Amino acid sequence: MNNAGTANDGLTTFYSCDLTTPGNAVRGDVGIDPNFTDLFDPNDKRLNILVYTGDCNKASVTSGKWRNPYTNIPVIRLSEMYLVRAECNQRLNSAVGDTPLNDINTIRAKAGASQLGSVALPDILMEREFELCFEGQRIHDYKRTAKQVIYKGNTVTYTDPQFILPIPQSELNTNKNIVQNSYYH
Secondary structure (H helix, E strand, O other): OOOOOOOOOOHHHHHOOOOOOOOOOOOOOOOOOHHHHOOOOOOOHHHHHHEEEOOOOOOOEEEOOOOOOOOOOOOOOHHHHHHHHHHHHHHHOOOOOOOHHHHHHHHHHHHOOOOOOOOOHHHHHHHHHHHHOOOOOHHHHHHHOOOOEEEOOEEEOOOOHHHOOOOOHHHHHHOOOOOOOHHHO
16 A cells, blocks of 8 residues: 555554654544553563554554554565464464464564464464554454454454445445445445
8 A cells, every 4th residue: 555645544544643743643543452552572572663652632552653654554564474374374284384383483583572382373363463453454354263352341243244344435426326334324
């Protein structure tokens, strides 16, 4: 996704604080649940990179991953490929290319997190959440793995209409025959 210069890519709109210019906070609309940050290994460098605590417009704890709202956002990266391979090999009980443990420990080593002695599928999926957080992957991962979401004490199933994304307004404007997904009426 290349939205350089627009600051309208969603990730920067909702999470970012523009730390490139002192005193120029963007929006920081979406705060980070401390229950999530508590799951990180204390030595994990991603925690310091991903979490910004400070003076944003709305959320005092938000993502520092998108510090520059005018940057290019990567669509896919090497860490994600390690995660995909680890998950596939774990599900198939194989080691094509490398073992799931080595793939996960490669990612964790880069992050400064402690190495694991073994991995199971839940460990690999949790590592996906750590590595890809605030990149728009979580909703699709939860649907793909049929994971339930606990939100404000309520369980929301992965089949809930909230998990169907809205049709962009630009598409609705272009084609008057398109009907918005029912949850967004």
